[in-house]
Amino acid sequence: MNDRVLYDYWRSSASYRVRIALAIKGLDYTAKPVDLRSGAQSGVGFTMLNPQGLVPLLIDGDVAINQSLAIIEWLEETHPEPSLLPGDATARARIRAAALTIVADVHPINNLRVLKYLKSELGQEQEAIDTWGRHWIELGLSALEEIAEGSPGPFLFGAQVTLADVCLVPQMYNARRLQADVARFPKLGNIDKRLNGLKAFQQARPERQPGADQ
CATH class of the missing domain: 1.20.1050.10 (Glutathione S-transferase Yfyf (Class Pi); Chain A, domain 2)
Known part of the structure; x- marks a missing residue:
């Protein structure tokens, strides 16, 4: 089982960014949808993982990161190729x-x-x-x-x-x-x-x- 999990919502543009970055980096993950329309992001189960109650949330082993840009920059540092921040x-x-x-x-x-x-x-x-x-x-x-x-x-x-x-x-x-x-x-x-x-x-x-x- 893949220990990289992405909590997201299909129409969330923030989640969309992270999915693109993961695909560019060639990184597999298990998707766990969080239905924003039903308010699932405010449920106790999800807010225990991410107190902010927002998607996306990436869990990779024992690392949990929220906020799309923080996730993508972390991916850039831990999986630098292909680079999304090239140049000087x-x-x-x-x-x-x-x-x-x-x-x-x-x-x-x-x-x-x-x-x-x-x-x-x-x-x-x-x-x-x-x-x-x-x-x-x-x-x-x-x-x-x-x-x-x-x-x-x-x-x-x-x-x-x-x-x-x-x-x-x-x-x-x-x-x-x-x-x-x-x-x-x-x-x-x-x-x-x-x-x-x-x-x-x-x-x-x-x-x-x-x-x-x-």
């Missing part, structure tokens, strides 16, 4: 900055628990909530489009898939799901299409995960 210190900082544009600036305010709060506690209509989501997604993608325009291609930072690409694909998936105007970002669209043609990205697709809506 400056190049790696730029890759991290692009990834954080999504992970720190866009994703948190479009997280399911935030959107639920807007509706249940603040009484916002679904149309307003969707407008909120699209605004912040499109703002973040605008910055990344500029990076893409300066890339020699075929990916965000050249010929090698990086942490930034791992974060981009799940965010583009979310953008389309919320009907954001992704046509405004043709360079990102092309990069996303190339990335989704790679085996590791295909394996990590939400619809291919246990518990996914059919």
Whole structure:
């Protein structure tokens, strides 16, 4: 039995990032779905493992790590090839900055628990909530489009898939799901299409995960 276990939710973009990274690194794992819609992440069983009550959570032997970027950076340090943070210190900082544009600036305010709060506690209509989501997604993608325009291609930072690409694909998936105007970002669209043609990205697709809506 594989002692590497990933607690995730099929449509969680944070979990999606980790699945991509694991696939790129060629690391097998056992998936344990946590249904966010039913509130399973708040159950005693899961919060004993991760007091924050969020996915993803990676357990590898006696190591347990939460937060998607922390997991991916740990994978990078423990399984360095192929590298998701190539180049010198400056190049790696730029890759991290692009990834954080999504992970720190866009994703948190479009997280399911935030959107639920807007509706249940603040009484916002679904149309307003969707407008909120699209605004912040499109703002973040605008910055990344500029990076893409300066890339020699075929990916965000050249010929090698990086942490930034791992974060981009799940965010583009979310953008389309919320009907954001992704046509405004043709360079990102092309990069996303190339990335989704790679085996590791295909394996990590939400619809291919246990518990996914059919």
